[in-house]
Amino acid sequence: MWDTARMDVKRVVDVIRVDPATCGNGTPAERAPDPDLGTALIPAERYYAPEFMKLEWERVWTKVWLLGGRSDDITAPGDYICTEIGKESVLIVRQHDGSVRCFPNVCLHRGNRLRPEGLGNAEQFRCMYHHWTYGLDGTLDRIPDLCTFAQGGPPKMALPSFPCTEWNGFVWYSLNPDVEPFDDYISPLKQHLEPYHPERMAWKRDVTVEWDCNWKASVDAFNESYHVQGIHPQLLWYLDDTNIQIDCYERHNRYLIPFASISPRVAMPSQIPPGIAEIMTHAGMDIADYEGRIGDIRRDVQVFKRQHGQAQGKDYSELNDDQLTDDYHYMIFPNVSLNMHADDIMMFRQRPHATDPNKMLYDVWVFELVPEGAEWPKRVRHQRFRHGDKSIGLVLDQDAYNLPTVQLGMRSDSFPGLWIGEQELRIRHFHKVLDDYINAPDASL
Ligand code: FES
Numbered sequence: 419m420w421d422t423a424r425m426d427v428k429r430v431v432d433v434i435r436v437d438p439a440t441c442g443n444g445t446p447a448e449r450a451p452d453p454d455l456g457t458a459l460i461p462a463e464r465y466y467a468p469e470f471m472k473l474e475w476e477r478v479w480t481k482v483w484l485l486g487g488r489s490d491d492i493t494a495p496g497d498y499i500c501t502e503i504g505k506e507s508v509l510i511v512r513q514h515d516g517s518v519r520c521f522p523n524v525c526l527h528r529g530n531r532l533r534p535e536g537l538g539n540a541e542q543f544r545c546m547y548h549h550w551t552y553g554l555d556g557t558l559d560r561i562p563d564l565c566t567f568a569q570g571g572p573p574k575m576a577l578p579s580f581p582c583t584e585w586n587g588f589v590w591y592s593l594n595p596d597v598e599p600f601d602d603y604i605s606p607l608k609q610h611l612e613p614y615h616p617e618r619m620a621w622k623r624d625v626t627v628e629w630d631c632n633w634k635a636s637v638d639a640f641n642e643s644y645h646v647q648g649i650h651p652q653l654l655w656y657l658d659d660t661n662i663q664i665d666c667y668e669r670h671n672r673y674l675i676p677f678a679s680i681s682p683r684v685a686m687p688s689q690i691p692p693g694i695a696e697i698m699t700h701a702g703m704d705i706a707d708y709e710g711r712i713g714d715i716r717r718d719v720q721v722f723k724r725q726h727g728q729a730q731g732k733d734y735s736e737l738n739d740d741q742l743t744d745d746y747h748y749m750i751f752p753n754v755s756l757n758m759h760a761d762d763i764m765m766f767r768q769r770p771h772a773t774d775p776n777k778m779l780y781d782v783w784v785f786e787l788v789p790e791g792a793e794w795p796k797r798v799r800h801q802r803f804r805h806g807d808k809s810i811g812l813v814l815d816q817d818a819y820n821l822p823t824v825q826l827g828m829r830s831d832s833f834p835g836l837w838i839g840e841q842e843l844r845i846r847h848f849h850k851v852l853d854d855y856i857n858a859p860d861a862s863l
């Protein structure tokens with residue numbers, strides 16, 4: 419009964435309240451000082467000019483670390499992820515010794531792609547054209563009629579290899595052979611994101627949507643909460659969009675959004691709103707028995723989860739209380755947005771189109787915590803479609819709705835650039851980091 423739970427709740431509040439600012443070695447919650455990024459326009463041209471797209475390719479995409487996929491998709495030797503970024507395609511391959519290696523997905527003979535995008539397992543990669551055959555380590559094991567090539571085989575008789583590593587349940591690669599160490603690149607987010615233990619979460623959704631906008635329009639869309647009052651009116655009874663902490667780090671940034679809360683933009687309702695009821699039910703609370711005030715629900719959910727998590731097979735010990743309800747929303751430069759929650763992660767990978775700055779690929783990846791002792795669910799199937807062909811859920815449909823018209827509007831001679839406000843500080847920060855890469859004197863940044 420909830421009455422009993424309420425009593426327990428009070429005891430728990432007294433005994434194990436975890437202060438977000440001082441929580442163990444977990445995710446830091448303190449606010450970072452706001453950088454002074456000025457108030458200038460962000461030029462619109464960068465969203466559609468082929469010249470800027472070329473600069474991004476040369477100075478960003480081929481320089482940074484990139485998210486390749488999930489480690490648990492490639493557990494056995496020969497398992498591989500074939501993924502594309504712009505005009506390039508790579509193979510990320512599990513080796514016999516358990517390590518991962520990354521190769522360009524191209525046959526050195528006449529340029530055929532070795533594999534289509536997706537997951538697979540191979541004992542070797544045999545090109546479907548003239549049967550040049552590569553080992554899992556990229557070695558060119560067989561060239562039919564090699565003696566007819568007076569020049570011999572290609573250099574080192576192997577595919578070149580790219581830097582590749584695993585972190586926090588994911589595989590990362592870089593097209594830059596001289597890329598800085600991954601740990602330096604991802605700093606300071608290791609400490610922020612490891613406490614969520616994504617490796618304890620299983621695939622729930624794997625979708626790619628072709629969007630008619632520049633990849634940065636999508637990054638921007640998830641880097642601010644200002645649009646909640648504009649396009650997600652239903653979320654005003656779900657989260658507090660006026661009380662959001664923004665933190666900008668060297669390359670990456672985040673904001674923290676209180677969930678299970680009512681926005682001060684609307685009146686406090688007399689009934690528990692459906693979205694918040696869902697949060698309570700998911701936590702295992704009995705809504706019918708809830709006697710607290712609506713304004714107390716967020717705190718009560720946190721306390722309930724702290725108290726009952728262990729029995730539910732969910733280890734929240736590295737998370738602070740706010741993380742048990744809220745959205746800790748991160749952006750890993752340049753193109754990964756993560757909604758981090760105690761029980762799930764909803765993340766987006768925003769990829770540039772191979773040739774057209776007005777198009778992009780929007781990957782939605784959702785993972786859900788598998789309680790200890792529960793069966794690991796079967797992997798969901800990947801789906802790919804064009805914007806509008808299928809719903810991707812109400813909130814994301816709302817996010818997607820304006821992007822093609824934003825892309826069209828950006829090209830107007832009457833639109834010099836983005837007029838950014840304080841709630842959009844992360845957008846300004848993202849573009850500042852982008853500019854730093856674009857303008858780096860040594861483009862090998
Ligand atoms: S293109 Fe691959 S073997 Fe000829």
Ligand SMILES: [Fe+2]
Nearest residue numbers: 645650813817
């Ligand atoms: Fe949104």
